[in-house]
Amino acid sequence: MSQWIYFFDLWGTAVFALSGALAAGRHRMDPFGVIVLASVTAVGGGSIRDALIGATPVFWIRDPNYIIVILATVLVCLLLVRRPRKVPEYILPVADAFGLALFTVIGAEKALNMGLSGMIAVVMGLITGVGGGIIRDLLCRQVPMVLRTEVYATASIIGGIGYTVSLAYGMGEKMALFLAMASALLIRLSAIKWHLSLPAFDLKTKRE
Amino acid sequence: MSQWIYFFDLWGTAVFALSGALAAGRHRMDPFGVIVLASVTAVGGGSIRDALIGATPVFWIRDPNYIIVILATVLVCLLLVRRPRKVPEYILPVADAFGLALFTVIGAEKALNMGLSGMIAVVMGLITGVGGGIIRDLLCRQVPMVLRTEVYATASIIGGIGYTVSLAYGMGEKMALFLAMASALLIRLSAIKWHLSLPAFDLKTKRE
């Protein structure tokens, strides 16, 4: 079972590395800069999680496969782009949505595994899911996706709560993992496609 | 006695969460985004402090009250704003000033409590006091308050030195706590009100 989680974790690492590499390409960075941005995006959230919990050395220091997956992703990305092709605008947020969904559930799972409470597990899912993307957007001087209104943090929090509650009600780990990931992903992808958003907390208009 | 500190710590958490929620409202974030920004502002500084010291899992993982205080603050903030009302421009820096003063002294206290030196205690007070606000301002793409000239880091450093020195000279913990907080707060509030600033270190004008 934990092999499933490991597989999803490496998969999430690859899609977040891809989102970092795409962001790097939009800023015309050199190959080593691409590696740096892909890496912080892919392992940033999990590193913050592990440092806060005290699970040090953090996961990618203990297991070299994460760095290998990132290097391979960047290599493929750099090679593919040699043959010029259109990179549609939506690829970056979609890759980011997959990473968000996968890492949210994996972060929550790791917290529960360490005996932390359900509430903390949801927070750790959120940190793991949004941390890397926030660092990527800060470095690229973009407005962090989590700050925009299209249910970003919402998707992660619902995914984390879904996973924690499903387990608490006795659902099997594999099923809970799949359902929570699918919900978070669907919510986020729908939000991207139809520009859904929750009502904003808007102080600007109250100030005039 | 340490109950006093705990009370001030939760109070500082609430005012920093408020400052994060206000900043989120100015960026028209959705409710979950507000929670995220309020949380990183409220626990960001203390989390960095605990991670650097190695006091992990960090404080809010060990004690759920911090997250509960943040969620309650955000809830009150979201509900109050339903009835449109003017939010004066100065509310955000004033809430920030209270958090700065409270967290500076609490951060210094925690460091001393762990047997660290007075100099490190001042630094830990500074990190606890300014860390959350820096993260908030970075995420909102504002110039971090600590970068502006209105005695921001200064207030924190003086508060931290005041607390450490008062204790070293035998003042009671409660009195030292109160005096140091009041000094940092007064310095910062005066600076906001009268736009006080120390002479700037200005390389620009030397370059022509």
Added chain:
Amino acid sequence: MSQWIYFFDLWGTAVFALSGALAAGRHRMDPFGVIVLASVTAVGGGSIRDALIGATPVFWIRDPNYIIVILATVLVCLLLVRRPRKVPEYILPVADAFGLALFTVIGAEKALNMGLSGMIAVVMGLITGVGGGIIRDLLCRQVPMVLRTEVYATASIIGGIGYTVSLAYGMGEKMALFLAMASALLIRLSAIKWHLSLPAFDLKTKRE
């Protein structure tokens, strides 16, 4: 031998603190703000490294000399500028280049010393070398140097690989240290002087 490394480490701390103070001067910060920016630049990368590895309390908490070097550097910097003088544009990137080279090799050395693998040592060198500068640039709302094309991450990665490989092939520690530092420094300084850059990974032009 480890005394050599300690000396270089304090030297790197001073040049990075200088680069932080220079950046602060360009933003007209007050003296305490200068101290804050000089400090996060000087110890930011090493602090992230130590927190990720779990070497806590981090190095500058255990050894007060780092903070003393930073305070002394800032003091000298503030005093010198009293006599107005031109500060040439290239001083900041050059100081940054020295810090980059020194901290890369020291970061790799510390990782190897803790029994971590060569690959992780290169990554730790990179984090130590570029971390502080990234935080400095983020706080000053500059495009982080690591995002620009002039072989920045490249210099650090080559320096880290050079050090690790030299040791693996039996070179003496002092010689490997010196050679790797010199290579990273030369690469970066050449890039600054002649605006060298690797071919960029450019997605923008592929999108039309």
